[in-house]
Amino acid sequence: MKRLLCVGVLVFGIAGPASAQGILGRLGRAANKVESLADQLKDFVITEQEEKDMGEALSARLREKYGVVQSAPVHTYVSLVGRVVAASSDRPNLGWTFIVLDTDGVNAFAAPGGYVHITRGALALIDNEAELAGVLGHEITHVTAKHTINAIKKSKVKGAVAESATRSDVLEYLVNQAYDNLLENQYDQKDETASDQIGIRLANTAGYAPDGLGSFLTRLSERNKDLKEPSGVFASHPATRSRVDRLTKQITSEKLTSTATVEARYTASISYAPLPVTSIVGGEGASSLAESPDAKKAATPTPATKSKFGLGGLTSKLGPDKANTGTVASAGSRGVNPDRDAKGGANSRIVIVTITPAQIEAFRRGISG
Ligand SMILES: [Zn+2]
Numbered sequence: 001m002k003r004l005l006c007v008g009v010l011v012f013g014i015a016g017p018a019s020a021q022g023i024l025g026r027l028g029r030a031a032n033k034v035e036s037l038a039d040q041l042k043d044f045v046i047t048e049q050e051e052k053d054m055g056e057a058l059s060a061r062l063r064e065k066y067g068v069v070q071s072a073p074v075h076t077y078v079s080l081v082g083r084v085v086a087a088s089s090d091r092p093n094l095g096w097t098f099i100v101l102d103t104d105g106v107n108a109f110a111a112p113g114g115y116v117h118i119t120r121g122a123l124a125l126i127d128n129e130a131e132l133a134g135v136l137g138h139e140i141t142h143v144t145a146k147h148t149i150n151a152i153k154k155s156k157v158k159g160a161v162a163e164s165a166t167r168s169d170v171l172e173y174l175v176n177q178a179y180d181n182l183l184e185n186q187y188d189q190k191d192e193t194a195s196d197q198i199g200i201r202l203a204n205t206a207g208y209a210p211d212g213l214g215s216f217l218t219r220l221s222e223r224n225k226d227l228k229e230p231s232g233v234f235a236s237h238p239a240t241r242s243r244v245d246r247l248t249k250q251i252t253s254e255k256l257t258s259t260a261t262v263e264a265r266y267t268a269s270i271s272y273a274p275l276p277v278t279s280i281v282g283g284e285g286a287s288s289l290a291e292s293p294d295a296k297k298a299a300t301p302t303p304a305t306k307s308k309f310g311l312g313g314l315t316s317k318l319g320p321d322k323a324n325t326g327t328v329a330s331a332g333s334r335g336v337n338p339d340r341d342a343k344g345g346a347n348s349r350i351v352i353v354t355i356t357p358a359q360i361e362a363f364r365r366g367i368s369g
Pocket of ligand 1: 192
């Protein structure tokens with residue numbers, strides 16, 4: 001196992017509602033000069049509401065691909081750990097939503113607006129609450145630190161936004177690109193390292209042993225040791241050994257001294273058993289490579305994105321390089337990736353749980369040991 005997996009889709013910049021007119025005007029002019037899409041989007045600022053809309057649209061696509069575990073107790077438990085960790089982040093009141101995806105693949109995905117996803121397979125591999133807190137802290141940081149724009153810039157899309165594109169078209173395009181980036185783990189290493197560093201600080205502040213993330217990554221690396229290529233969401237991460245070494249040094253230098261692992265509560269709440277990576281069954285798109293059905297799916301917005309963003313408009317409004325150039329290019333570089341391509345559950349309905357402040361406080365008192 002050479003690299004770790006984590007996937008985060010983050011937000012790119014939040015500000016007041018800038019003039020749509022002005023933004024689109026700049027986009028239009030840039031298109032005429034055949035600048036890269038990343039250049040065109042440099043000044044594109046999204047509002048917090050748009051961030052949430054994008055996160056919801058991305059989440060809908062993930063839920064459709066992998067299904068959702070239809071268990072309120074499991075969602076309540078993961079949400080409590082996530083809320084306690086997010087409480088010490090710099091966006092504690094974002095309106096966090098934690099979703100458990102119904103697949104044996106080991107993955108985690110962060111989407112703009114506070115949508116954090118973790119798979120059933122990841123929960124099965126995790127041994128205690130401190131490890132879960134470390135993984136969620138990493139994903140939460142992808143959200144709070146707004147890493148998405150970096151990922152989109154790195155993806156080197158060749159399309160250009162046409163003069164006639166609306167703001168909604170641009171947002172729809174960004175959602176599609178972010179979804180692709182998310183599944184392909186195209187994250188900047190600096191962003192991954194920052195998410196590790198800040199994520200374990202958040203877990204430590206909540207009272208969890210800060211080595212939880214490193215313990216989980218080490219176990220994951222052991223599980224994947226016979227794979228020729230990185231698998232799953234944490235695939236954009238640096239080599240596990242150096243990553244864990246860096247975390248260990250940070251724990252010492254920053255004197256992160258919390259000790260709670262809360263294993264008993266974890267095992268009482270989560271009873272999934274991990275599957276060997278070689279036993280994971282592929283779902284739609286598992287054939288991978290250039291003609292992957294999943295790649296085609298990624299190029300076409302699913303019905304789930306219809307509600308917020310106009311469907312189909314963008315493809316025709318992108319320049320001559322076509323909207324899906326980036327998707328096809330990345331599909332060509334796809335290899336075997338059992339975690340990404342794992343079969344998902346049939347029910348994509350989100351499980352909404354209500355968490356009260358009193359519940360969080362009571363839960364927090366259980367973080368000890
Ligand atoms: Zn990550």
